[in-house]
Amino acid sequence: GAVVSQHPSRVICKSGTSVKIECRSLDFQATTMFWYRQFPKKSLMLMATSNEGSKATYEQGVEKDKFLINHASLTLSTLTVTSAHPEDSSFYICSAAGQLNQPQHFGDGTRLSIL
């Protein structure tokens, strides 16, 4: 089945550091990728939608300068959390969508801990 790889799986870093998370579709071309955030015992919240070669569309309340998204190719999207602070600690998950009528597939998430 379709595979989405997300890297790294876990990051622990100091406050003020910028962290980049990669999301790759391994066996299909993803025209659209999505980035979600999940707090403990809560559901997934969509942060932004990115289409290859164009600017990402951010959900209301998500700071685009804080969460930089790049979707430079049909198999790779990156999320950079800039100048991360402890409140940015969360579980970040990406998903990728390919052709019409195909379901979205998710990466295994990145657990970000800011000290």
Added chain:
Amino acid sequence: DAKTTQPPSMDCAEGRAANLPCNHSTISGNEYVYWYRQIHSQGPQYIIHGLKNNETNEMASLIITEDRKSSTLILPHATLRDTAVYYCIVRLETSGSRLTFGEGTQLTVNP
């Protein structure tokens, strides 16, 4: 996207069928019903989706009522590894359409 309503939790005995209900009374004609599950600390896993007809794959069966206002996901022989949060989501069938996650149902399969 139409909103869905699911029970917050359910229990099932190992080896028995798990029937997870979902209400989506405001679903529109061109919205599909999708089911995903999330095992603790992992990304969601696609299970099955359908529009009108019942669907079956190697993981589960999806039964959609004739009026499309509700559906049931059936895991025919639940195992301990099926313990997860199950999300029922309705979405438009376009490549760029989002998935809006509700709170889902925490299914616990007991030995």
